[in-house]
Amino acid sequence: MALKIVSTAAQKRFPTRHGWMTAIERFDLEVEEGEFVCVVGPSGCGKSTFLRILAGLDHVTGGDVRIVPGPDPSQPLNNVVFQEYAVFPWKSVLDNVAFGLEMRGVGRSQRYERARQWLAKVGLTRFEDYYPGQLSGGMKQRVSIARALTNDPQVLLMDEPLGALDAQTRTVLQEELLTIWEESRKTVVYITHSIEEAVFLADRVVIMTAHPGRVKEEFRVDLPRPRDLSTMATPAFAALTGAVWEALRDEVTRAMAAQA
Amino acid sequence: MSAAKGGARERVPGRGPLPGWVVPGSILLLVAASSQVVFPLWERAWLLFVGVAFVCLVLVVQEVEPRVPMRHRGLYGKALAFGFPVVLLLTWEWLSTSGVLNARWFPPPSQIAVALWELTITYDRFNRTSLIGRPWLLPERLASDGWAGAVALANESHVWATLSRVGFGFAIGAAPGIVIGMVMGLNRTVRMMLDATMSAFYVLPKIAIFPILMLVFANPFGEGPKIAVVAISAFFLVAISTMAGVQGIDEVYLEAGRNFGANRWQMFRHVILPAALPIVFSGLRLALGTALIVIVAVEFVRADRGVGFLIFYNWQVLVTPRMYAALVVVMGLGVLLTSILQLIERRVMPWRRTPDPR
Ligand SMILES: Nc1ncnc2c1ncn2[C@@H]1O[C@H](COP(=O)(O)OP(=O)(O)OP(=O)(O)O)[C@@H](O)[C@H]1O
Ligand SMILES: [Mg+2]
Numbered sequence: 224m225a226l227k228i229v230s231t232a233a234q235k236r237f238p239t240r241h242g243w244m245t246a247i248e249r250f251d252l253e254v255e256e257g258e259f260v261c262v263v264g265p266s267g268c269g270k271s272t273f274l275r276i277l278a279g280l281d282h283v284t285g286g287d288v289r290i291v292p293g294p295d296p297s298q299p300l301n302n303v304v305f306q307e308y309a310v311f312p313w314k315s316v317l318d319n320v321a322f323g324l325e326m327r328g329v330g331r332s333q334r335y336e337r338a339r340q341w342l343a344k345v346g347l348t349r350f351e352d353y354y355p356g357q358l359s360g361g362m363k364q365r366v367s368i369a370r371a372l373t374n375d376p377q378v379l380l381m382d383e384p385l386g387a388l389d390a391q392t393r394t395v396l397q398e399e400l401l402t403i404w405e406e407s408r409k410t411v412v413y414i415t416h417s418i419e420e421a422v423f424l425a426d427r428v429v430i431m432t433a434h435p436g437r438v439k440e441e442f443r444v445d446l447p448r449p450r451d452l453s454t455m456a457t458p459a460f461a462a463l464t465g466a467v468w469e470a471l472r473d474e475v476t477r478a479m480a481a482q483a
Numbered sequence: 484m485s486a487a488k489g490g491a492r493e494r495v496p497g498r499g500p501l502p503g504w505v506v507p508g509s510i511l512l513l514v515a516a517s518s519q520v521v522f523p524l525w526e527r528a529w530l531l532f533v534g535v536a537f538v539c540l541v542l543v544v545q546e547v548e549p550r551v552p553m554r555h556r557g558l559y560g561k562a563l564a565f566g567f568p569v570v571l572l573l574t575w576e577w578l579s580t581s582g583v584l585n586a587r588w589f590p591p592p593s594q595i596a597v598a599l600w601e602l603t604i605t606y607d608r609f610n611r612t613s614l615i616g617r618p619w620l621l622p623e624r625l626a627s628d629g630w631a632g633a634v635a636l637a638n639e640s641h642v643w644a645t646l647s648r649v650g651f652g653f654a655i656g657a658a659p660g661i662v663i664g665m666v667m668g669l670n671r672t673v674r675m676m677l678d679a680t681m682s683a684f685y686v687l688p689k690i691a692i693f694p695i696l697m698l699v700f701a702n703p704f705g706e707g708p709k710i711a712v713v714a715i716s717a718f719f720l721v722a723i724s725t726m727a728g729v730q731g732i733d734e735v736y737l738e739a740g741r742n743f744g745a746n747r748w749q750m751f752r753h754v755i756l757p758a759a760l761p762i763v764f765s766g767l768r769l770a771l772g773t774a775l776i777v778i779v780a781v782e783f784v785r786a787d788r789g790v791g792f793l794i795f796y797n798w799q800v801l802v803t804p805r806m807y808a809a810l811v812v813v814m815g816l817g818v819l820l821t822s823i824l825q826l827i828e829r830r831v832m833p834w835r836r837t838p839d840p841r
Binding site: 279299302303306308309311314323325327354356370374 | 733735736738739740741742743744745746749753754757758760832833834835
């Protein structure tokens with residue numbers, strides 16, 4: 224399969240009052256077209272930094288990070304599913320979801336039609352005229368997901384999209400997300416703190432080290448698809464989460480010791 | 484009191500049941516204190532009287548609330564909100580008719596109302612003005628003098644004079660205020676160049692530069708300087724709050740805009756402008772209030788028309804009921820202008836109309 228994301232020896236340093244602070248260094252990662260990759264790592268290890276670089280919201284200070292463009296130049300390279308508070312409170316649900324298309328100059332009726340399709344998939348059809356202020360956190364997160372998917376990017380980037388939600392809403396949305404993804408098989412980079420979530424969603428789980436952030440280990444998740452809640456009850460799932468946790472534990476303790 | 488028996492009744496948190504004698508005692512005290520007989524006893528300690536009376540009133544009214552059925556609670560709240568000022572006015576009326584207050588300086592509200600009515604319907608031959616420009620003469624004047632007749636009527640009106648000064652001044656000041664504020668918010672260089680200067684002018688009471696403005700305009704006693712001083716007051720307030728609004732925009736909205744491919748103009752139109760609007764409008768509200776203060780102050784010193792003039796003139800000629808009536812008009816204008824702004828605000832920011840359910 225073709226490579227979609229290539230990061231070679233990526234480095235990002237931030238200037239601070241006490242000199243340079245290295246967030247990620249010698250960060251190597253390759254993601255194949257159509258792959259769902261979850262990144263886990265201790266807090267502050269540079270996950271968000273890497274994702275922001277991928278999204279073009281920040282730049283590397285060394286090395287190279289790029290998304291290999293697809294054959295269709297009009298298809299946007301990437302879109303980010305931001306956390307729920309990043310949906311625009313001044314736009315209706317429908318306009319939020321159609322935002323990317325509007326920016327690309329897609330006509331009103333066409334963009335609303337496509338936005339409505341995605342609203343239906345995330346179960347928000349009834350709320351298209353609502354403003355985000357009238358929605359719950361889980362519903363807003365659905366809007367954020369639909370906003371990115373409607374724009375049909377080549378790569379979907381998510382930084383703890385479900386992190387702020389309660390456990391039940393989170394589980395429901397994980398399942399919905401998988402269902403949607405299994406239809407489209409888009410390339411996804413997904414950051415999370417939850418090992419269960421990572422193993423449940425991903426084809427591959429990437430574990431990062433802290434200070435500086437680097438890829439420590441990778442786990443291929445061969446659980447059969449389509450997956451659902453029952454997947455989480457299988458011994459294979461338990462074995463994988465156990466192994467990921469083993470690999471991560473040292474890093475987390477090391478990171479916590481460094482912060483103390 | 485029956486609080487112990489009526490266990491189902493809700494209580495204000497942190498307030499235990501009152502002893503049984505409090506409510507009847509309060510009622511007694513209220514009646515006694517407000518009767519003419521006992522009143523002289525209180526005369527020297529009137530502030531204490533007011534305090535005690537208010538506390539008694541609250542204690543009595545509080546006992547009423549749990550007896551009001553839930554579906555009438557909204558009405559009850561409104562009744563309190565409007566009832567209390569009515570009680571205040573009645574108290575004032577009674578204090579000044581009974582001679583406790585000097586009616587020359589504190590005329591009873593009924594006299595003020597009469598004065599307001601008189602002001603509305605009469606034409607002041609000496610000053611050649613009227614309060615609202617006698618609109619009932621409008622058809623007649625239109626027929627005889629055409630538009631000039633209508634303009635002449637508007638020109639004799641105090642309310643129109645003040646309204647137009649505030650309206651034009653506010654518009655002339657706020658519009659560039661928003662533009663400059665936006666530019667300052669968006670461009671670091673411009674901000675660094677202007678910020679200190681703007682802050683210096685911001686703290687200057689604009690009324691202090693009125694004499695300069697009188698020199699600047701060809702007719703120092705005309706409308707020019709008056710409108711200009713309002714405009715300048717509004718400008719700095721609006722510019723500074725707009726800048727703060729733009730700078731305060733959450734970075735995440737800008738990143739979302741960029742990530743979805745917004746170009747510069749789209750970014751401004753779809754992200755920056757709506758995100759800054761709430762703060763812009765709070766600046767506009769502030770500026771409107773200030774505009775009214777400034778114009779009344781200016782009309783005190785340099786005007787032959789306008790509500791500020793009306794207040795000051797009637798103070799000078801010692802017609803206090805009319806002075807108070809003019810104060811009422813200023814309050815009315817304040818309410819009117821603020822509600823117009825609110826109307827626009829709701830139009831422009833429909834997403835703020837519906838409160839957050841959480
Ligand atoms: N703009 C910045 N300036 C300076 N330092 C920064 C900046 N952004 C991030 N950092 C630093 O880079 C490191 C990595 O930050 P990053 O946000 O990528 O961590 P993260 O892995 O996403 O953490 P979390 O899991 O808590 O979200 C942190 O130590 C952080 O302090
Ligand atoms: Mg992060």
